[in-house]
Amino acid sequence: MKNLIPYFTLGYPDNTKLCRFLDILPVEKINYIEFGFPSSDPRYDGPVIRKTHSVGNHNFSESVYSKYFDYFYRNRIKMYSLSYYSDIKDRFDEFINYLQVNNFSGIIIPDLIIDYFNDSKSIINELNKREFEYIPFFSPATPDFVIRDIAAITDSWVYYGLQPSTGIEIPYELDYTTERINELLPRREITYGFGIKTDEDIKNLMKNGGSGVAIGTYLVKMIDAGDEEGFIEYIDKMRGVLNE
């Protein structure tokens, strides 16, 4: 089954409203879920997701979500944390423990190979030792050798951001982009994210060998509007497109 990965920033728009959307999320339609732990400096996110972090930062309360983590785990949905290293570096062990205790499968760290490049391999090895998946996060600006090196020390799926940050629409060549990453990492699951919204986007990515898509910014609009029906319909539709 292709991966459909909805993204939610914890605590946005508030704990109650977010829980409502988590309650109605059709679990049979998704296989992974990505939770953003609110960052004080979500530097590689676009304005929509940045807003969810600043709001989430105020609201986030651990206790609210543990039962959801448990619920998704029991439903065999793999959970991944989206966390900025700048936020967790001072309590890294503690945070990874917390994720493991709550049955998360792994972590996506958007600033790791950009802002902490020299330390990145040792951090990834540390996660490997703990048997916690490090999800390589690449973008078109990641040099080839970095993609190869990081891929070589990990074996999870790869998160490929198509845009320089979330919710941005810079023109790019989809075919060339997918071709390049496929060539660099044959036989690796590549899940695409950043700026994906239409069926057409998804169809093309899957046609070119993608293993799934992550959707964030687009969901925020529905969450903002409290559009529960639209949300369920959208997840349903995306699953349909992925299955084609």
Added chain:
Amino acid sequence: MITAVNRDIMPENWYNVVPDLPEPLAPPRDSKQEISSINLLNKILPREVLKQEFTFRRYEKIPDEVMEQYEQIGRPTPLIRAKNLEKYLDYRGKIFYKYEGATATGSHKINTAIPQAYYAMKEGVKGVTTETGAGQWGSATALAASLYGLPAQIFMVRISFEQKPLRKTVMNLYNGNVVASPSTLTEYGRKILKEHPDTPGTLGIGISEAVEYALDHDYRYMVASVMNVALTHQSVIGQETKKQLELIGEHADVLIGCVGGGSNFGGFTFPFIPDGDETEIIATTADEVPKFSKGDYKYDLVDSAGVLPQMRMYSLGADFVPPTIYAGGLRYHGASPSLSLLINRGRIKSDEVTESQVKEALRIFANTQGVIAAPESGHAIATAINYAKSHKNEGKTIVVNVSGHGMLDLSIFGERQ
């Protein structure tokens, strides 16, 4: 003159260094919390330029129409062995210079002005706008726009506007409209004029005005430097140089260029990066604008108003008002992110020279080679001369990029004593 040899020397593709960098290039970052300045680029730059800014393609095909114009403005430019200079310095190696001053507008700037204006024209925009320091970029923009039938609005840093009045004549001759910046044409300019009526102006202010003007008039902004796309277009310089050296069986041991935003330097040296670490590469800045030694490597504003996204680069701060040196093109507070990364990693070294060293170097170069180089290029020449003096007997081949001629900057010499 177009000969088979010319076409052999000119590359068919531009070269983009991003995929060959030793670590990932930090992406641009929004300058304001609520809006996306990255998305705003969709309204500021021609689509194709924007695409090339964010591309990771190592090679980008140069459109035929652009190749034709490159030939019209004098590409390939000459690579000349500076034998007289070698003799004068009693240097036991070879010194070559790549002479971008031989283009029609007198500097390397035309190499990116042509494709940017071309893409703007193809997209049917109303006109183009930009800032200019010394006036070299403004001249290139005016000509390129005019070649493609587009009006050009140019914001010229006030101090240069006053120091170099003939530049305005040149831009006007190429059908460009020029105003001193800060100007009354934009809200940002009016604000600065009110707060600092005597400001000499900065490139950062000029960029802000041009970007505002582009947004308000459905024009597109032409990127002089700093951004990746400009360095990519400028790669014709380095690729030609490589080819020219190859044709005469030479190999560069040392490459030297000057840095304002990094476009002539990146264009000249980056095509040598994939070849490994053998070639020593030195970037010269003005001692008065010591971005690599005194600046911080951090995210900073590209333009003073903060309309454009921030970039991670060496910077003295966007509000840094540099001394009014003649090399207007080197007064910029930052430097291109890819160049900054390579400097930070130690792959590229930096040097700083003072205006008086530059004047001396320009004199020596004029006396030995007959070329009156631009004050900006004089920085690279000064570093090359110092290098030759301190490595006299190592037999190294030094190649220096002379990014422009200085025929309109003669006031730097004042009255001859």
